[in-house]
Amino acid sequence: MARKSSILLFICLTMLSSAASSGNIKLAAANTETTKTKDENNSIIYPEELKRILTDKKSSSFVLGRSEQGRKIEAFFFPGSSDKKALVIGGVHGSELSSIEVTSQLVQQLMSNERIYYSVIVVPSLFPDNAETAKQFTQQIGDVNNIGRYSYPGAVDPNRQMPTPGKSFDDEHELDHVGRKVETENTLLLKLIEEYRPQRIVSLHAIRDINHAGVFADPRTDHNSIALGYNSDSSLAVSMAMYIYQSGGYIPGNQLIKRPTTLYHKDPEPVAAGQFQKRNFKGSLFSGQRGGGISLGTWASTAIMAENDPSKNRDAMRILTMEFPGSKRPADYKTKAEQSFWQRQIELYAAGIQNIFLQEYFVEEN
Numbered sequence: 001m002a003r004k005s006s007i008l009l010f011i012c013l014t015m016l017s018s019a020a021s022s023g024n025i026k027l028a029a030a031n032t033e034t035t036k037t038k039d040e041n042n043s044i045i046y047p048e049e050l051k052r053i054l055t056d057k058k059s060s061s062f063v064l065g066r067s068e069q070g071r072k073i074e075a076f077f078f079p080g081s082s083d084k085k086a087l088v089i090g091g092v093h094g095s096e097l098s099s100i101e102v103t104s105q106l107v108q109q110l111m112s113n114e115r116i117y118y119s120v121i122v123v124p125s126l127f128p129d130n131a132e133t134a135k136q137f138t139q140q141i142g143d144v145n146n147i148g149r150y151s152y153p154g155a156v157d158p159n160r161q162m163p164t165p166g167k168s169f170d171d172e173h174e175l176d177h178v179g180r181k182v183e184t185e186n187t188l189l190l191k192l193i194e195e196y197r198p199q200r201i202v203s204l205h206a207i208r209d210i211n212h213a214g215v216f217a218d219p220r221t222d223h224n225s226i227a228l229g230y231n232s233d234s235s236l237a238v239s240m241a242m243y244i245y246q247s248g249g250y251i252p253g254n255q256l257i258k259r260p261t262t263l264y265h266k267d268p269e270p271v272a273a274g275q276f277q278k279r280n281f282k283g284s285l286f287s288g289q290r291g292g293g294i295s296l297g298t299w300a301s302t303a304i305m306a307e308n309d310p311s312k313n314r315d316a317m318r319i320l321t322m323e324f325p326g327s328k329r330p331a332d333y334k335t336k337a338e339q340s341f342w343q344r345q346i347e348l349y350a351a352g353i354q355n356i357f358l359q360e361y362f363v364e365e366n
């Protein structure tokens with residue numbers, strides 16, 4: 001049971017923080033007002049606040065909610081030149097600290113008033129408690145112990161807690177496809193997706209076998225798992241990978257030289273439009289079946305046809321999973337040369353999101 005205090009909604013519309021002090025940054029006019037809101041049910045719905053952010057179309061930051069241990073889950077909004085919306089999430093696996101470096105780097109870059117086509121919400125660290133755990137064991141970051149991957153002993157993989165594909169999130173019972181309680185942080189994410197309704201998502205991860213680092217796409221389907229066609233999803237992911245590669249990035253998992261692929265190495269082949277799309281329901285084969293369940297990629301890329309409430313229907317979202325090579329932060333590497341190499345990689349992966357994913361490429365139709 002989620003602690004009530006952890007699902008109090010804190011929306012703090014603020015000027016972007018003092019972190020923005022570097023560079024020629026023009027942010028939203030100072031807004032000293034801080035609103036803390038919760039509705040009668042203590043639920044985490046905040047349509048009014050989110051609507052205001054989207055209507056104002058100014059760079060702003062807000063707090064999505066509180067983690068299980070009470071940490072703020074921060075979110076940043078940056079307006080684009082179109083009415084299209086994107087979402088970027090880091091730190092679904094708290095052990096993958098490099099993924100949080102990439103999302104934080106992206107926020108820094110977007111603060112420099114760079115032009116983007118898609119408006120974007122960036123959630124740099126979805127499971128801050130788990131990331132904090134990982135940081136306490138710097139020698140073991142990225143090793144097989146996965147410190148920080150799970151929220152507690154026996155917990156379900158945070159990326160395997162999504163509802164049944166084709167179904168909306170039942171915010172009364174908060175259960176995943178398998179009938180398990182969804183963790184607080186994921187309920188906040190699901191609420192955000194429901195209210196914000198992005199057309200495209202990047203979920204940042206890190207991968208231990210750096211030969212598989214790359215940008216991967218889940219095939220979109222209708223609510224019955226009938227494929228909608230993979231070409232534009234795949235092309236977008238390849239374009240991002242190619243941009244990173246040509247800028248000097250290390251991104252071998254897309255096999256750009258041999259035969260470009262955007263299929264995650266453990267997932268079933270995407271089928272042609274109109275055919276039934278198989279999915280990977282197993283996840284990582286860790287003990288106790290906790291790697292089983294529905295991933296964000298599968299749920300988000302499946303359209304929703306809610307039986308009772310038509311307002312919860314949505315199209316399949318384009319969702320890309322970016323696997324950064326290794327979980328370490330640049331500072332976790334020993335030599336100066338390694339540190340600067342990996343810092344550059346962080347910047348290039350963030351640039352791939354900013355300069356391809358958030359620009360006018362393979363735009364979804366209305």
Ligand SMILES: [Zn+2]
Nearest residue numbers: 093096205206
């Ligand atoms: Zn991961």
